[in-house]
Amino acid sequence: MNTQTKTGFTFTGWHMLASMLAFFGTIITVNFTMAYLASSTWSGLVVKNTYVASQEFNGKTAAIRAMLATGIEGELTVDRRGVVYHLTMPDQQVVEADVVTAHFKRPVGEKQNFMLTLLPAGDGRFVASKEILDGGWIVELIASRDGQTIMHEAERIFVAGE
CATH class of the missing domain: 1.20.5 (Single alpha-helices involved in coiled-coils or other helix-helix interfaces)
Known part of the structure; x- marks a missing residue:
């Protein structure tokens, strides 16, 4: 066994x-x-100081409501060569502004952020020539006339190579 x-x-x-x-x-x-x-x-920052931003919220909301009541509309066109911004009223009446600035911000990171001052090109159009890098951007546009903001908007865009 x-x-x-x-x-x-x-x-x-x-x-x-x-x-x-x-x-x-x-x-x-x-x-x-x-x-x-x-x-x-990503830095994680949306605003520098959340307490101050919360205190300014109601004032900013009232200003935006007043601005929207004017009916001014902006149309943004961006390609790799530059920026065109067209301001009009709902009846296609041209809106003139003294200063138009465009703040380009990356959705993630701050290293490539920049600001452009757009120059008037007539008929409510404002232009700037600058090479815009490919990728996603958040463009904050501020138009003012006589020291008052007449248009303030932000658009998320994507620039693709040609």
Whole structure:
């Protein structure tokens, strides 16, 4: 009679330790990687001081309602060569402004942000020539006449290579 027993794999404490280190090591590595990528690609700032922004909210809301009541509309055209902004009333009447500025902001990061002053080109059109890099932008446009803001809007655009 054969009394040999087949010896198989025995799961020991060392195996358990290796399994736990591999499992939690993977989780910790992924968490640190994601935290690093999140903090290195976006500042997280929408406004510099949230308390001050909350105190100014009602005043800004009233000003926007008054501006919208005028009926002025803006049409933005952006390509890699520059910017054209056209201001009109609903009946296509031309709106003139003294100063029009365009603040280009990347949705993520601040390194490539810039501001342009658009020059009048007649018939309510304002233009600026500048090479605009490809990608997504948030363009904040502010038009003023006699020191009063007559149009303030923001558009999210995407510039693609030609």
